[in-house]
Amino acid sequence: MTKEDTKVTPWEVKGKVNYNKIIKEFGIKPIKNLPDVFNENLLFRRKIVFAHRDIQRILEVIKSKKAFVMMTGLMPSGKFHIGHILLVRQMIFYQELGAKIYIAIADLEAYNARKKSLKELKEIAINEYILNYAALGLDLNKCDLYFQSARSNNAEKSNAYYRLASNFSRYVTFNEFKAIYGKDISPEKMNASLLQAADMAHAQLPEFEGGPIPVLIPVGIDQDPHLRLARDIVNRYKDNKMIQLSSTYHLFLPGLKDGKMSSSDVNSYIALTDSPEEVKNKINKYAFSGGRNTIEEHRKYGGDPDVDVSFLYLKYLFEPDDKKLEQIKKDYQSGKLLSKELKKILIDKINVFLKEHQKKKEEAKKQLEKFLLKDDTKHL
Secondary structure (H helix, E strand, O other): OOHHHOEEOOOOEEOOOOHHHHHHHHOOEEOOOOOHHHHOOHHHHOOOEEEEEOHHHHHHHHHOOOOOEEEEEEOOOOOOEHHHHHHHHHHHHHHHOOOEEEEEEOHHHHHHHHOOOHHHHHHHHHHHHHHHHHHHOOOHHHEEEEEOOEOOOOHHHHHHHHHHHHHHHHHOOHHHHHHHHOOOOOHHHHHHHHHHHHHHHHHHOOOOOOOOOOEEEEEEHHHHHHHHHHHHHHHHOOOOOOOOOEEEEEOOOEOOOOOEOOOOOHHHOOEOOOOHHHHHHHHHHHOOOOOOOOHHHHHHHOOOOOOOHHHHHHHHHHOOOHHHHHHHHHHHHHOOOOHHHHHHHHHHHHHHHHHHHHHHHHHHHHHHHHHHOOHHHOOO
16 A cells, blocks of 8 residues: 555544654654653653653643543544554543543444444443443543433533534634645535534533633544634634643554454454454454565564554553563563464453453443432433
8 A cells, every 4th residue: 555545534544654754744743751650651661652642731730630531532433442542641641640630432423434323332332332441440420421412411511502503603714624624525524523523612611610621632643633623613713711621642453354443343353242263363364464475484584563453452462561561572572482472472361351351341231220219320
């Protein structure tokens, strides 16, 4: 695939992503000189979270132990898979640092984009995503979790949210939509973008957090067009005082076949419901290898861990020990470690994780039931 074939948009990622080029094109900054507490976290230490806009504002409130919001969203379009864990671990990290977590369930966007009913999308969101969030360690009681189609049972909050989404349309032009999203912009995409901008900004309304408050939004780099639009609107919006949005950007966890994971292709990801045998078969059959064509060549020239999906999964998620990871990398590069042996390391790691996760998931069902009984979440 040529450089011209590379495409990075909120709706499609294809080709080899040049992150250095994207940093320049999108006007974001590499992350440098983080406090020690960040470097204790694998995602920051290994530069998986690699760039930002205005993170300094968040670092200052963390240092001074002041309130801030971490806002994110989920598209309830299919199975929860290991690619989603990257974001959840960031949510847990910021929650432990004192953030209130806002989670928008983008059912209205999914209704238009995925052509499923709101009822079906609700069931997917609760049983696939929210349940796994809790099992992975997110405290739902410290979250403001809502559907775009039903923001709150509190009329003042709900009215403020939808009013903001509508009023935001005054502060952006059609030409700006085309400049950010390209020629394929459509009414449903414009509507979704305005609603997402309201998702990002509405915590700062008096009805929610009482007024201006720093908001951090961690995303994959493909979602930056939404951030750029929202930041432009917030900068122009005059009806309420708002602090400019901050954001961080993480690398894509590649699909098993390389390229981005796709919810529509079950063989491009490991689902958290996969059996040990399914994990083994998927990785052995589909995981893109950085190894050589023959064992002899591999022993002589070694493999390339930077493109090997099994190694990248260990790096991003499943090998927390830096020294062990570095040894695996050296052994693979030298040819000492074969591709099939690297795959076995990953298979064993994932299956140990999934076995423990399934136990936690059963416990999380109790937490979820209690959470759903709370007054302000009955609409979930």
